Amino acid sequence: MTDKNLNRRHFLGTAGVAAAAGIIAGAKSVQAAEGNKKVKIIAVCGSHRKGKTTSTALQIALDSAKTVSPDIETELIELMDYKLEPAVPGGNAVDEYDKIGPKIADPAVGGIIFGSPVYFSNMTSMMKMFIEHFGPYKKSGALSNKVAGVLTVAGARNGGQEGVAQSITAALLGVEMIMVGDGRPTGHSGATLWNNGKDEAVKDNITKDEFGCATAKGLGKRVAEVALRMAKKS
């Protein structure tokens, strides 16, 4: 037997064991998406206020994602609907993460938009606690090759939106998500919105932030476009 054949046999054997153990779950998830024509985009809202500016902005992003193709379906998850506890190393938090985890890890999910208000120049504690449950995905690859985008809302025009987007992005790269920004024409690192708290006429009405809403639409579109492409090509 040639070296080439030996190497091939070794590779196939290793790949079989890895697949059985779920180590290449990322590849598996994309294959499943190919079988099912629909590609799901989920938006996760980390605001401590349900249905407010972050939630509205995420829905704008999801509505825009749907315009990309009739094969896109969407869902908005409000983290405030679930009881989350801090995740500890090697342990399982006793909370309701098991009601959200399977939803986002579902092979039909091609993209996830993470939305957080800016709290003290950071993501909210709710969003942080949610992401801190992702530890096992570093081994399982359950989120690998799913597309991700970040949407942030702050009370000031420059209230920390981009810093929060970068912080969330860094965490998601760690679980092998494919990061995208808001694309053309706004073209930055994600959706960045301004809930102008100083102006009573527009406060808490995020639809008044024209530029921010354009970034939300762009982000939704980018996530959908790339998720569809990933589902077809893999």
Ligand SMILES: Cc1cc2nc3c(=O)[nH]c(=O)nc-3n(C[C@H](O)[C@H](O)[C@H](O)COP(=O)(O)O)c2cc1C
């Ligand atoms: C605890 C707390 C901290 C905040 N920190 C900031 C901040 O650092 N920078 C900023 O621009 N806005 C800050 N804000 C304002 C929120 O980001 C803004 O009101 C946002 O629209 C809230 O999102 P929601 O409507 O989804 O609740 C803070 C709000 C709260 C409640």
